[in-house]
Amino acid sequence: MQVRINTDRHIEGHERLTAWAGSVVEQALSRVSDRITRVEVHLSETNADKSGQQGQRCMMEARLEGRQPIAATHQAATMDQAVKGAAEKLSGAIESIIERQRDQRRRPAAQLPEEVTPPEEETPPDEQ
Template sequence: MKIEFHTEKDANGGKKSADSYIYKIESALEPFREVITHLDAHLSDEDPAHTGVNTKKCKLEIRLENRKPIAVTDQSDTYEKAIDNALIKLTASLNDFG
């Protein structure tokens, strides 16, 4: 499974944070590793000038062998929560495939 991780300029908090986010994604999707060929992860701040709630956005899009891509998004107070919630949605979608 190839992972591409995209962020806005200040979204990931540096390489250390990006590496931990990638590890979190890989770990959560390990049971589906055989069918996922590619994953795009996008982090963004929907309101960078303010510190409002639910401004951190995570979009995960996966490519699967012999199936259509699946994309999920989540907005939360932190990138960590947005990634966690997007992974919950994504794994639920993958479990629906049976």
């Protein structure tokens, strides 16, 4: 599983931040990592240009083999909360999809009706 970390212009993309966020993602998705090819992580500040409390936002997009990408977003007061929240949501969404796939495989295929053969035609009594 490859993890890519992207930041907006308000967040410095230090190696330490990248390594930390990557480890949080890997740990949160460890149970399903064999089905994931890549995870894109986008970190941003939602209120960077405004005065007041800063909002931290983390959006993660996981690419699963043979499926459309799955995304999860979490906004919080700290980057730690935002990354962990998004990772938890993404993990839950992926596990739910995998469980649905398992259920579909376990469920027996709908029984097809048995072939109905038309009844043998009786010859009318006057033709005998």
